[in-house]
Amino acid sequence: MNEFFLSRVGVLVAIVFAALYISALLYIESETMVGALVIGLAILWLVGNRTGSSGRLSATIRKNTRYTGTLSLIAVITVAAFFYNDHFNLLMLTTVMIFVVACIGLNIQFGYTGLLNFAGAAFFGAGGYTAAVLTSNTAMPHLVVLLCGGIVAVLIGFILILPVLRTRGHYAAVVTIAFSLLFRTLVEVNQVLGGAQGAPVSGLNLFGWDFNKNFEIGGFEVSFYINYFIFASLLLLISIIFSRTLERSWIGLNLDTIRLDEVAAMCFGIDIARWKTTAFAMGNFMLGVVGAFYATMLGFIAPNNFTFGDSLIMVSIILLGGIGSIPGIILAAAIVIILPEKLQAIEEYRFLIFAVGVILILLFRPNGLIRRRMRIFPGVIVKADTSV
């Protein structure tokens, strides 16, 4: 009982620390202080790994998922409340969450099924352009617009599905690279979609609630980005629950088997084309929805937001965090998006630094910062004495 209590306190301390850390990181302006914070975390990380305390912590978290989830939710709300009138930091936090959802979508393709998709930003952009067209030309409810963003991304994905199914591994990846470059060129030269100048998108308006208006709570003027922040947290919550449920289902088992051994998968009845298509569609849908949402938040989109470089960033978030690992994606997305903003010194070199980071990770820690825990279905372990 005592141990149970202690472990829960441990989780609480860890989450409070994480919330304080992220708030401090965002709040502090001095670049040297930010650098010191980053180095401090790296040292803490190494110490945690050496002493095995991070292993114990993650074991406790896995045992108390609901408790951890509730606390994390409270922590997220607290951090948002702390930055209640800070446009810039709320925008950044929301952007992190949007990229996390996008990468969770990509992860269903890459992490589970083994489909390496280098056109993440293109599908993200497809959702964004759908939002631009629909919000400026129709009076469609915005919730439907977001869904349409996802559907359009899925439909565009189907153009790619034939070559993707006919090729394997790196060759399929090359197909998506080609598409990524193609997409950008297409939106750039196509005047209907605003060409290189881009297109305006109106802000989100759900059930009469205008997301782009500051509002007041108890005399405090609250930044309108809080709206986007809350909606993004909701999307994030849904996508995490979806992805984890998917993983712990027969579909998740099919996808993993296809990634690890296509021949064995075929020989036991798994329809490779069906599940690859499904995984591709699921990932693209998430990318499209969140891309549409991102566009409404920025109020404006241009081809430059959806370059091949952005697709690379998404893939490197997955590689850095740990292929297949959702906690890894969250951590890596935070690093990849927040750091260049806070450390202007590295902004120019961010692609270089990420590339080096990814190479180092692949060399020394191929499972990523937080490696994926493989699914363990409940009740499959039978104790030797009870089996007879």
Added chain:
Amino acid sequence: MSDICLRVKRIEKRFGGLVALDKVDLDIKKDEVLGLIGPNGSGKTTFFNILTGIYPASGGSVVFEGQDITNQPPQVVYKSGVSRTFQRSRLCLELSVFDNVAIGDHPRLNHGFWHNIINRRMFWQEFQSCRNRVIELIDQFAPHLLDKMDHPVGGFPMIDRRRIEVCRALLGEPKLLLLDEPSAGMTEEETRQLTDEVLEIRKRKSNLSVIIIEHEMGVISKITDRCVVFNFGRKICEGVYAKVASNKQVQKAYLGEDL
């Protein structure tokens, strides 16, 4: 006719100019254990790959339980009741023992979205019955793995991986089991254990025919009812082990001209 499980007629496979299988005829009776032997490169594994639909045949036909399965995709072949193990074990090394075996249940499980994502109560019910089947099989063939069902397969020695492969192949209750060189990469002692286990499968499962590819003649002599010898893609001999072993042509194929 009705006691024939599998009837292969004039099956042919050419890879470009190379004839891997040259008009092979083969019948397997119900409940029979057939040994498939022959030197390296004589077409044994190709034969399995054609039966299970991994390669399309260049000619001929395969009829299984009265159903024509020639050139059907592997998924259809598996559903009709043919399952197999692989020469170089093909397990998903990152996945747990349970996950690897449970794949064998694929055709029986509901893979719909509603069932898997939304209606989780039904999913867990189905999961329980699948779990029970998996545990029953592991309990029969690898009871020492029961408390390690969550361990990734990659950490186990070859013999355990073979056992897991056999359990996976048996989970769908096949009528024909194809074992591709189960003793490959094993010690003498392990081979002996494995032989006993194959005999055990025979005893426990009724209505199951087995074709086993094997180089260990000890295994072949102990467990097979009948043997077929391949050489250069042709069937050169057929009969009980003792008869096959004394056949001049077979000796020549294995040991060379001079002896």
